[in-house]
Amino acid sequence: MKNNVSIVISCAGMGTRLGLCCTKALVEVxxxxxxxxxxxxxxxxxxxxxxxxxxxxxxxxxxxxxRKDVLFAFNHDYRNTGTGASFCLGAKFGREYVVALDGDLLxxxxxxxxxxxxxxxxxxxxxxxxxxxxxxxxxxxxxVKCVTGFSKEYGDYEWTGLAKIRSDQLKPGTRHVFHLIExxxxxxxVQIRTKEIDTIDDYERAxxxxxxxxxx
Amino acid sequence: MNNRVFLFDLDATVTxxxxxxxxxxQVGKAKQIAELTERTMxxxxxxxxxxxxxxxxxxxxxxxxxxxxxxxxPLNEKIVDxxxxxxxxCYIVTGNLDVWIEPLIKKIGLPMxxxxxxxxSVENDxxxxxxxxxxxxxxxxxxxxxxxxxxxxxxxxxxxxxxEVGIGYGGVRPxxxxxxxxxxxxxxxEERLCAFLRTLCE
Numbered sequence: 001m002k003n004n005v006s007i008v009i010s011c012a013g014m015g016t017r018l019g020l021c022c023t024k025a026l027v028e029v030x031x032x033x034x035x036x037x038x039x040x041x042x043x044x045x046x047x048x049x050x051x052x053x054x055x056x057x058x059x060x061x062x063x064x065x066x067r068k069d070v071l072f073a074f075n076h077d078y079r080n081t082g083t084g085a086s087f088c089l090g091a092k093f094g095r096e097y098v099v100a101l102d103g104d105l106l107x108x109x110x111x112x113x114x115x116x117x118x119x120x121x122x123x124x125x126x127x128x129x130x131x132x133x134x135x136x137x138x139x140x141x142x143x144v145k146c147v148t149g150f151s152k153e154y155g156d157y158e159w160t161g162l163a164k165i166r167s168d169q170l171k172p173g174t175r176h177v178f179h180l181i182e183x184x185x186x187x188x189x190v191q192i193r194t195k196e197i198d199t200i201d202d203y204e205r206a207x208x209x210x211x212x213x214x215x216x
Numbered sequence: 217m218n219n220r221v222f223l224f225d226l227d228a229t230v231t232x233x234x235x236x237x238x239x240x241x242q243v244g245k246a247k248q249i250a251e252l253t254e255r256t257m258x259x260x261x262x263x264x265x266x267x268x269x270x271x272x273x274x275x276x277x278x279x280x281x282x283x284x285x286x287x288x289x290p291l292n293e294k295i296v297d298x299x300x301x302x303x304x305x306c307y308i309v310t311g312n313l314d315v316w317i318e319p320l321i322k323k324i325g326l327p328m329x330x331x332x333x334x335x336x337s338v339e340n341d342x343x344x345x346x347x348x349x350x351x352x353x354x355x356x357x358x359x360x361x362x363x364x365x366x367x368x369x370x371x372x373x374x375x376x377x378x379x380e381v382g383i384g385y386g387g388v389r390p391x392x393x394x395x396x397x398x399x400x401x402x403x404x405x406e407e408r409l410c411a412f413l414r415t416l417c418e
Contacts, residue, residue: 047411057393057396069405069407070408071401071412072401072402072403074399074402
């Protein structure tokens with residue numbers, strides 16, 4: 001287990017696209033909220049930061065009931081900023097590496113650990129499955145599959161919001177996390193199995209996936 | 217190493233309990249003082265007038281008795297350890313009276329020059345008058361170095377708002393909503409708080 005890593009879970013967003021009146025991290029899939037699932041997977045790591053904004057008190061209450069030793073960071077401007085801003089706030093004063101994890105990402109437990117334990121910086125990519133995704137063109141560099149860009153038009157893999165990067169390379173930003181990563185490209189890609197939940201259709205696919213033991 | 221300074225609220229941040237309600241038991245006014253303290257911490261009463269009301273209820277207790285009781289207030293030991301390790305850059309910022317808390321500040325390991333508090337005059341071991349009530353916001357503004365502020369109540373909100381890093385500590389009691397709205401961070405575990413503070417020392 002690596003102890004040079006801070007893990008930043010962004011739970012500040014409003015989840016409006018999902019049409020539910022709660023922040024997406026609090027959405028229940030098979031009797032457990034997404035944030036609880038993530039915390040279960042991260043029980044061996046000691047620097048967990050949860051960024052809160054919309055419904056901050058609800059998120060804090062739930063997270064604290066699962067795990068006391070979490071550092072909460074506030075994104076008070078969650079209405080006007082994206083996950084990039086939340087990530088920067090959570091990653092501030094972080095360890096050598098910081099891991100970005102969206103609170104609405106349902107990821108295969110083994111794959112989350114694979115990204116955290118990766119030797120160096122990396123980005124988690126998955127087979128495109130959500131509606132209107134950001135995708136990533138890739139290229140083999142020295143035998144390693146690397147992400148070379150982020151695009152709505154072309155790319156072999158879907159951007160998942162999961163990435164591990166060096167803290168000292170992180171520059172402040174307010175848009176998406178991948179905008180923060182763009183200056184660091186090319187960057188190795190780790191293929192992961194995920195279900196991002198942005199729409200009701202995504203949600204139904206996610207429930208089915210968990211029911212099947214994280215198998216399609 | 218950077219030059220950040222650390223400003224700690226005293227009641228329910230460094231101490232495990234609120235100080236005034238513990239004192240109030242001595243004069244049979246525990247309920248009234250606890251109620252006033254709660255309403256003040258939630259921002260329903262201005263700190264200054266509420267504090268003066270509470271002092272008024274407690275002024276019949278001799279100063280030597282008050283400071284002896286206050287000195288026995290249980291402390292959050294891990295926070296006290298952090299303060300001991302970083303004495304030069306740590307300060308207590310509290311609305312409590314200097315004449316009540318001096319032995320407790322010493323026990324925490326700080327000289328009174330590292331304690332910003334309200335001030336009172338004493339005559340024949342009895343409280344004569346309150347001379348000033350501390351405004352925590354003004355304390356932060358006086359510091360030249362970047363500030364890390366740690367507190368839990370409504371009267372800490374401005375101190376936390378003005379700090380470079382403003383932390384709500386909810387290990388003893390729930391963090392006031394007004395403080396949460398102004399904080400950069402909130403943490404509920406004492407060990408985790410101290411680990412984060414050590415990171416901020418580097």
